[in-house]
Amino acid sequence: MLYVHSIEVGAVSDRVQRLAFLAACSLGIAFVSCYVLAPLVRSLRSPLRKLPGPWYAPLTTLHLRYAFARGTIWKLVESKHRQYGPVFRYGPRQIWISDKDALRTILQKVDLPKIQMYAEISRDAHSPGLFGEVRPDPHKTLKRFLSPRFTVAHVDKQTHLFEKCIGDLIAKYYQLTKAKAKTDVVVTDLMMDLHGVALDIMGECSFGRGFGQTLPVEEEYLGMEDRIWLQIPHSIFHGMTQRYKMVYIKRWLRGLGIKLHFDWPADMIRAIDAIVRERSDSKDHSRTDLLQHFLDSGTRPDSSAPMNTRDIIDQVSEILPAGSETTSGTIACLFLELLHNPDKKAKLLDSLPVLTATDPIINSKTVRTEPEFRYLNACIKETLRLHPIASEMGRKTGTDWYELAGYSIPPGTVVSASYRHLHRNPEFWPEPLKFWPERWLEDENARDGAPEPDISAYYPFSAGQHSCIGINFARAEMRMVAANVFARFDLEDIMNQHLDFRQYITMQLENGSHKVVLKQRF
Ligand code: HEM
Numbered sequence: 001m002l003y004v005h006s007i008e009v010g011a012v013s014d015r016v017q018r019l020a021f022l023a024a025c026s027l028g029i030a031f032v033s034c035y036v037l038a039p040l041v042r043s044l045r046s047p048l049r050k051l052p053g054p055w056y057a058p059l060t061t062l063h064l065r066y067a068f069a070r071g072t073i074w075k076l077v078e079s080k081h082r083q084y085g086p087v088f089r090y091g092p093r094q095i096w097i098s099d100k101d102a103l104r105t106i107l108q109k110v111d112l113p114k115i116q117m118y119a120e121i122s123r124d125a126h127s128p129g130l131f132g133e134v135r136p137d138p139h140k141t142l143k144r145f146l147s148p149r150f151t152v153a154h155v156d157k158q159t160h161l162f163e164k165c166i167g168d169l170i171a172k173y174y175q176l177t178k179a180k181a182k183t184d185v186v187v188t189d190l191m192m193d194l195h196g197v198a199l200d201i202m203g204e205c206s207f208g209r210g211f212g213q214t215l216p217v218e219e220e221y222l223g224m225e226d227r228i229w230l231q232i233p234h235s236i237f238h239g240m241t242q243r244y245k246m247v248y249i250k251r252w253l254r255g256l257g258i259k260l261h262f263d264w265p266a267d268m269i270r271a272i273d274a275i276v277r278e279r280s281d282s283k284d285h286s287r288t289d290l291l292q293h294f295l296d297s298g299t300r301p302d303s304s305a306p307m308n309t310r311d312i313i314d315q316v317s318e319i320l321p322a323g324s325e326t327t328s329g330t331i332a333c334l335f336l337e338l339l340h341n342p343d344k345k346a347k348l349l350d351s352l353p354v355l356t357a358t359d360p361i362i363n364s365k366t367v368r369t370e371p372e373f374r375y376l377n378a379c380i381k382e383t384l385r386l387h388p389i390a391s392e393m394g395r396k397t398g399t400d401w402y403e404l405a406g407y408s409i410p411p412g413t414v415v416s417a418s419y420r421h422l423h424r425n426p427e428f429w430p431e432p433l434k435f436w437p438e439r440w441l442e443d444e445n446a447r448d449g450a451p452e453p454d455i456s457a458y459y460p461f462s463a464g465q466h467s468c469i470g471i472n473f474a475r476a477e478m479r480m481v482a483a484n485v486f487a488r489f490d491l492e493d494i495m496n497q498h499l500d501f502r503q504y505i506t507m508q509l510e511n512g513s514h515k516v517v518l519k520q521r522f
Pocket of ligand 1: 114130131143318319322323324326327330388389390393394459460461462465466467468469470471473474
């Protein structure tokens with residue numbers, strides 16, 4: 001009897017095992033069908049199949065993730081544009097476009113929304129800064145609130161803050177060169193210097209206090225508060241990098257209902273909170289920096305609640321890199337082009353006044369309006385053409401279909417606008433790889449045979465609703481830094497440096513370093 005029972009139990013457990021095996025197989029098949037086969041079939045049958053592109057584009061995004069993570073996406077995109085032309089497919093739902101009319105449609109006519117990736121770099125997707133805000137209405141509200149602080153007139157009012165920081169850079173270069181004989185070689189890391197001055201300018205214009213990056217004070221004279229303050233740029237960049245690296249993991253976990261929380265370092269929140277309280281208690285409302293603007297009238301764009309310290313940090317933390325990586329990177333490219341084109345550098349130096357270290361700093365209005373700075377302005381415009389710091393930017397088609405460059409683009413497509421490739425298209429820019437500032441001179445006699453620029457094929461600051469809010473600020477800073485350095489110093493390149501670019505959000509020199517030889521002109 002006992003024996004019969006154990007046979008029955010064995011048969012039942014076999015059946016249970018078989019059923020469990022069948023259930024697991026069915027679940028596996030369902031999973032593969034839902035998450036692998038169905039998207040694959042959809043991707044292969046998508047109207048995007050009509051676009052040129054490599055064979056693996058409909059199958060995977062792994063190559064894109066790898067290139068984004070390594071900062072080499074711009075190289076791949078450039079080579080694929082060369083191979084396939086102005087429009088190509090490079091992922092199941094990812095396309096790149098550099099066609100002039102299509103870009104105007106994407107950016108200005110229909111103004112496609114930003115991709116979700118922008119929001120992912122924010123500390124909290126519900127409290128992003130202007131750059132990371134992808135929700136159309138809060139974005140509009142925030143832009144309307146911030147725009148008055150970025151007009152030409154307002155930036156002109158702030159140039160005394162720029163002057164202070166650029167004065168520090170000139171003082172540093174004077175210290176380095178003053179005791180040296182003409183034959184001595186003085187070397188400085190130009191990229192680090194430009195980054196430092198751009199951060200100090202952002203500190204002054206955001207909080208009314210620079211970050212001490214250009215002329216650091218001796219460690220022994222620094223109190224704890226000062227040390228934390230000097231670390232703020234690092235803390236912000238570190239936080240952003242962490243979030244950028246975690247984008248895919250963060251989204252995957254969110255799909256499983258797990259939300260990763262990021263916060264700013266507690267020291268940094270305390271340091272900024274101290275300044276916020278000091279300002280709130282002060283009766284002086286005459287300051288022109290962003291902090292004062294946030295305190296006077298800042299409200300959260302989604303709820304209209306007054307901004308608290310964390311909200312203010314969230315806002316500034318996106319404007320800080322947007323306003324420092326971009327300008328320092330572009331000025332670095334300007335110097336690089338001039339050092340690699342000695343005839344253009346000589347022409348520029350000839351056009352500028354020669355000043356001593358103690359002469360007043362040339363301000364942005366002077367460079368903008370005085371004829372002797374025309375060639376410098378042309379050099380800056382040409383640099384922005386050859387090296388648009390945002391080489392490409394992601395938009396998405398949302399729920400609608402669009403006709404772009406002769407193709408029907410379905411809803412849910414990620415459309416990357418390839419500014420850099422458009423800026424290097426010989427159809428609009430003859431001899432596109434030549435650094436040719438004369439293109440931008442209005443006087444035909446001074447243009448020296450250079451063709452007129454086609455500004456409808458020029459988007460260094462993008463266009464439309466999401467175009468750069470800092471355009472006037474950026475121009476003022478680039479003009480002032482370049483004019484004041486070149487009016488006092490000559491720079492020469494050092495051979496055999498490895499100079500390559502990597503692109504995470506903006507294009508940057510790969511090692512964050514470019515060493516040059518510095519010589520006084522006075
Ligand atoms: C040479 C310097 C600069 C260049 C080439 C540049 C370029 C750009 C571009 C191309 C965009 C559009 C991004 C997109 O299409 O998604 C952008 C957006 C933005 N830029 Fe700049 N930028 C520069 C300097 C600045 C400065 C100095 C600031 C602030 C002080 C700034 C703040 C911003 C912000 C907040 C956005 C987001 C705007 C929005 O979404 O409405 N930028 N910039």
